[in-house]
Amino acid sequence: MRKIEIDKTIKSINVMTLGCAKNLVDSERFTGLLLANGFEYTDNADTADALIINTCGFIKSAKEENVQLILQAADMRRRGKLKKLIVTGCLSERYNKELSTQIKNVDFFLGINSDEKILKILKGDSKYILHGERALFTPKHYAYLKISEGCNQKCSFCAIPLMRGKHISEPQEKLLNEARRLAQNGTKELVLIAQDSTYYGKDASGKQILAQLLQNIADIEELKWVRLMYAYPRQFPHEILDVIANHPKLCNYIDIPLQHISDNVLKSMKRGIKAFKIRNLVETIREKIPNVAIRSTFIVGYPYETEQDFELLLDFIRETELDRVGVFTYSHEEGTTAYPLGDPIPQEVKDERRGRLMLVQQEISLKKNNAKIGKKIEVMIDGLENGHYIARSRHDAPEVDNFVFLESDAELQNGDIMEVIINKAEEYDLWATPTN
Secondary structure (H helix, E strand, C coil), X not given: CCCCCCCCCXXXXXXXXXXXXXXXXXXXXXXXHHHHCCCEECCCHHHCCEEEEEECCCCHHHHHHHHHXXXXXXXXXXXXXXXXXXXXXXHHHHCHHHHHHHCCCCCEECCCCCHHHHHHHHCCCCCCCCCCCCCCCCCCCEEEEXXXXXXXXXXXXXXXXXXXXXXXXXXXXXXXXXXXXXXXXXXXXXXXXXXXXXXXXXXXXXXXXXXXXXXXXXXXXXXXXXXXXXXXXXXXXXXXXXXXXHCCCEEEEEECCCECXXXXXXXXXXXXXXXXXXXXXXXXXHHHCCCCEEEEEEEECCCCCCHHHHHHHHHHHHHHCCCEEEEEECCCCCCCCXXXXXXXXXXXXXXXXXXXXXXXXXXXXXXXXXXXXXXXXXXXXXXXXXXXXXXXXXXXXXXXXXXXXXXXXXXXXXXXXXXXXXXXXXXXXXXXXXXX
């Protein structure tokens, strides 16, 4: 890192976070460190002394969006609208040299885990070291808990290990202290995230101890819901299913990125699992956890994915009727083991396949939502918009899943949990009224 010149006139900061919830937690942590050391936070970059951009470098579209935002911020810095501009995160980790060469008026390009470097650039020394505190950028009633960093899986399409490195589990006691602190400060729902949550503990002890962690976090008195995301299907720890099924605070919900169902594609992707095991896993999850919602993501347009491969995926979606589905088109990423395969499938074909898959899923989602009309469910209030309360069920993770729009004359607060009856359904949303 080049020589640091401290500008003692910098008082206020703004942080822009791009990408996933894991990036958001990183931003919350370094912002918490800055606030603890005397800086003020402003929501408006135009009024901030310093701007920190926490970037995403996962796929092509995200990288392009990130670069455009950096260029806009660099122009603000050139015009004297900012006293400091710092770029950090995955994109900056992966393309530090290229960005530093091609984009001017950025004071520092930093990689991941740069909390202390950011503080040193802005202040020079640390008078206060954090012990798990964070500046939440989510609404107060829910938060993400990042249980590990990096990934040991070898998926051919994925650049995350290039940026984040190998899997490192956070110590369980540290996570429990962080979870308790969040709960005591008003967090009602905690969402466990990682690049690969199911590997938790194996790097340190040789054993997957996610079940133990889930149990211990769900036992925290103030928490009401605990949700699991990013469960890798290979070597899935089946013991977590009994824990989820039996603990009332653990949402009957699992996010498990499957990516594809064709054995040919799965083999080239280096997923380490075959189609029949994926089908068995989905069946086992549904057997073990009553009324479970399964969320998954898939990639279409992977190199040499044939129409037959894609039809197998469509059939799988129709047969299994997963509750929540996201679809990405393949992004050709240098440095990955799939990169030498090229990018032979045209983008228009990728987009067409994505559209066809999402149409199938849309029909499934509407069917499942219609089946809920007249039924009672538990929801958590997320906010108020256009006269309707916005809520989520236990089947819906923040920011990525469905909403329940609630009509109520009562004055409700974010984080309130209540029983409602479903009156109306659309493809991805429900309408409801309180049961009392």
